[in-house]
Amino acid sequence: MENVQVLPLGGTGEIGKNMWAIRSGSDFLILDCGFAFPTEEMFGVDLVLPDYSVVLENQQNLRGIYISHGHEDHIGGLPFLLKKLSVVVPIYATPLTAGLIEAKLKEHASIRGKFPIHVVNPRDIVEAGGCQVEYIRVTHSIPDACSIAVHTPAGTIIYTGDWKMDQTPIDGQHFDFYKFAELGEKGVLLLLSDSTNATREGFTPSERMVEMGLDGAFATAKNRIIVSTFASNVHRVQIFCNLALKYGRKVALVGRSLVKTSEQARKHGFLNVPEGLLIKIDEATSLPHDQVVIVTTGSQGEPTSGLTRIANHQHKHINVLAGDTVILSAIPIPGNERTVSRVINKLFGSGAHVVYETSRSTAPGATKHVSGHASREELRIMLVLTKPKFFVPIHGEERHLIRHAELAQSVGIDSANILIPTNGDILEFTPKTCKVVGHFNAEPVLVDGSALGVGLGVLKDRKTLANDGVISAVVTVDEDGYILDGPELLSQGFVHEDEFEELVDAAREAIVVSLGRARDEGLLTSGALKRRMTEDVGRFFYDRTRRRPAILAMVQVVRSAGVPTATQPV
């Protein structure tokens, strides 16, 4: 019987770096290629990638990379993957998404222009070896988002990507109910569906609600309006422009990513503003305050973002003033509450009128943010529309996947036909069966700015350094183990310098004693002395301070001149 395999490379778990592979006979297809931002205990890590080994092993069969929409957690991994490939593979995406990908790849000289980016439109079908790949319009918090149906010899797989069912989308591009229903009618083997809001009952409100929710704030603002949101949320920028037009204000977009995304969106018809509405920031600073809207990023309190710099009076163009209205059109992503809170306090402290919410609004008509992901009622509709034989909840933490699986059962999917995936599982489907048939390596790959590897061992060391600091100790001895110079000690991040100074003499004595004992025991190699010194220095400082700083001990060995320069032999 025909079978097809689905491989989650990074599509599940706390930090979703969405990437899936489908293997059907000798065809290997990639769906999305995202990265994730690190959690706060991943010291010094800039981003988290999937392990690409399984892709590289299958690259001779790789038919294409099919992208659902332009968010970083779906396209951000592309430069990293493409640099590792030794074959040229086509990339498929809708117009806006393709534009964003093109702009991104341009920044990487080694792959610039090397990989063809094919623009597809919703309902287009692309041949992929023995499979066909079909794009289906959905609504989401970035325009031009699609689900992807992969028609394989074993049956049709629908990968939803990120979606909600917005009946009043800002760009007028509707969710394609017909296409999902048609596929459902013909028979869907497997549905892979977004679980982000699987714990949220009801229906996610339309993006349009934000326009209504912010109208009052625009209507009553006396001075400047400064509004922040995600750089990629083109719908939201459209809303700010609509309201600015209504209330006789001009709009300045501030921030590189915001400007870049908005340019792409205008080019592809997803951001529609009359000539003259958008102005440069220097024009904005010369206009009367009640004629200005400044749109910036930083709704998550990111330290280098526009809003944070404005709040901290560190922005080169804009300084928040008493009487300004500052709107945070977003809610904190879990983990960001404290940094967002600090920005809000700073803005309050400057006398701004701050419009924000810390959680989902319950007051009708006051919506400042809506989610881009489907709530439980929408998830049920998707299941009923597509009537899949098998179901795999994707894109969420464990609880979201489990709740989504329970929900699927409640609308009639047999529990034996539901698999809750873990990154690295090989899920195999035939028209009659589903099971996990193996595993591949899907450990997250931690990357920092230098693109050097940062493994879990390095992170563990960084945690020690972060909590207790480091002490470095060195001594020079002659071939008989007599001290010629040192011991010398340095510390960083351990205690106040003067407190360290108080400990240093005793520590030096302890090392002298320790080396004397080592000499008596006949330990004379640099390596053995180093290990002994590391232990003894660690113990000394633990006894004195109850802390365990990292210890970097080194022993230098020099042929003695008979009379050492600094220290008497012991």
Next chain:
Amino acid sequence: MENVQVLPLGGTGEIGKNMWAIRSGSDFLILDCGFAFPTEEMFGVDLVLPDYSVVLENQQNLRGIYISHGHEDHIGGLPFLLKKLSVVVPIYATPLTAGLIEAKLKEHASIRGKFPIHVVNPRDIVEAGGCQVEYIRVTHSIPDACSIAVHTPAGTIIYTGDWKMDQTPIDGQHFDFYKFAELGEKGVLLLLSDSTNATREGFTPSERMVEMGLDGAFATAKNRIIVSTFASNVHRVQIFCNLALKYGRKVALVGRSLVKTSEQARKHGFLNVPEGLLIKIDEATSLPHDQVVIVTTGSQGEPTSGLTRIANHQHKHINVLAGDTVILSAIPIPGNERTVSRVINKLFGSGAHVVYETSRSTAPGATKHVSGHASREELRIMLVLTKPKFFVPIHGEERHLIRHAELAQSVGIDSANILIPTNGDILEFTPKTCKVVGHFNAEPVLVDGSALGVGLGVLKDRKTLANDGVISAVVTVDEDGYILDGPELLSQGFVHEDEFEELVDAAREAIVVSLGRARDEGLLTSGALKRRMTEDVGRFFYDRTRRRPAILAMVQVVRSAGVPTATQPV
């Protein structure tokens, strides 16, 4: 004209370590003495204290320390302050609070039994030099909480402590409306009132709502019930006991702080359970699962707490099983969302039925947690009851203080009579005037396990270490600057060991070149060579990796024997 000064030692700001001083003539009074838990970027810091200098300077006039209630952010600083005092000062508190303080001080040998703890009851008045201190019953998330009125020659100051207006308190001890109203009728100079929920409209629900909200979960639970909350929330423990009794279950309390607080609460009549209801954990493990309730701590995802260990299958007595009902009777404190989330995912993964909420419940009858602090409607009532001449919002971040100040204006307090305090301000009040007349040092004191100081410089170093790690480099030279041994390099938390190995030879060469150049320039002192080496090693690794690890460079100087052991002179 008589005046009185109010000194915020730690009662405002993001991390509230509540402590206030009142100076009236030659009388110096302390209200509360709390500590705060560190924010996540305070690497290695265990707790945060106020700077006690201003108290120590005034200790000869210190009449007493008056405690409002038994939460750590109001009593946790006591051992640290008392150890620094050279005078014996009486402590005043209500019975349960006094019991908790006594238990706490017992753990510190150097102050055990040294400071008298006077038990006061609500409406008691204590003489304090030329002032009288009066306790007034309020309701809060720990029993036996009071506001404190200080009657000074300049007028009456009401310090609310933490409070809400709960008309159906679990312990039956009502908020003393009469006493606040009576003081208001007689005339209140100044109100200092809790701002925690000053951004929350309406009325905080009664603790009784939680009993109703959890009834359904208890009624329908098939196997064990594991419920977690704050150790100090005696009301909540009473609710769990009430529901256990109703549904024929026994209750085991798990965790030292929970057991300790509950013992004190039973002793003072705030926790009322029939004989035999409370059982030991070993008894619980031998009972049928549908007869057991396990109460534990860890509702904030603290790594060493009971619930986290149960979720991770690391608890010595209890292991979460499929079919258990786990109730998180708390909501995440901002900053803890991610850790709480992880615990919830683990519990889901074990097949438990997890009952939780991530934000304030909106579904009536489903309340799993209520706040212990007054919302805006209650704040208004407090202001109208006490009719203060002057108002100072306390206990909150900047936005809470500002919102509370605005609210006070809206109920008729003159804006000129409202001061928004900053820790370290000296606020002075006469019957007619209020102003900031000076400042004292109120920088937070960061404490770690060893009670050694951790200043901001140390924290900054720890941040560097956390993000980029450390490299230690050493070389031994003779008096003419020729290398006798080394350079040797070690790293930690920087890159993978094998990647470091690839860089090390080039780094050694760079140091050799650097030292050769220094020798040519006549730099021969150990200090000068060390500075040069620090710079050059830092630059080398930045050029190669774009990272800036901490560099600990050391140069040992030894009189040459003519022929070095390891390295040829350069």
